Amino acid sequence: MVPCVLLGDEILDFFDVSVSSWQSGAGLLLIIGLVPTLLLREPFNPEPLPSSRWKRAIEAGRLALSVATPAVIVVSAFYGADRGTLRSLGALAGALAILAAAVLASRRLETGTTRLPLREGGRVLSVIAVVIGIDLLIDGIERV
Numbered sequence: 001m002v003p004c005v006l007l008g009d010e011i012l013d014f015f016d017v018s019v020s021s022w023q024s025g026a027g028l029l030l031i032i033g034l035v036p037t038l039l040l041r042e043p044f045n046p047e048p049l050p051s052s053r054w055k056r057a058i059e060a061g062r063l064a065l066s067v068a069t070p071a072v073i074v075v076s077a078f079y080g081a082d083r084g085t086l087r088s089l090g091a092l093a094g095a096l097a098i099l100a101a102a103v104l105a106s107r108r109l110e111t112g113t114t115r116l117p118l119r120e121g122g123r124v125l126s127v128i129a130v131v132i133g134i135d136l137l138i139d140g141i142e143r144v
Helices: 002-006 008-015 019-039 055-067 070-082 085-112 117-143
Strands: none
Touching (some): 002 008, 002 085, 008 019, 008 070, 070 085, 070 117
16 A cells, blocks of 8 residues: 555556546445445454464454455555645554554454454444545546
């Protein structure tokens, strides 16, 4: 995601796309990418991991792949091109810090509750991301 933020202008120039068109596409891709998360009963139910010394690394890889979806990468490129690199990197660092704190806290919360807090938090974040996608789509259409 960081390279997309840093190279946002160059990516848009390479594809010869305006910022407003890329914004509309990023919003639409974000909405479409999150529909399964909102419609499935257990969207965050991962397959069990084999017990090994690589279990933590595999969990971290799964988390990275679930965060760095194509939609998020496209949105990162838009924010890098439209909002500026420094501002976008600051927002990305803040979001990743919150995500890391949530992952670390979820292990303790899971032992005291019957529901998985990370799963419920993922649903809330999905709804927020859909709202952001709708805003990007509408704003991009208005800017064209």
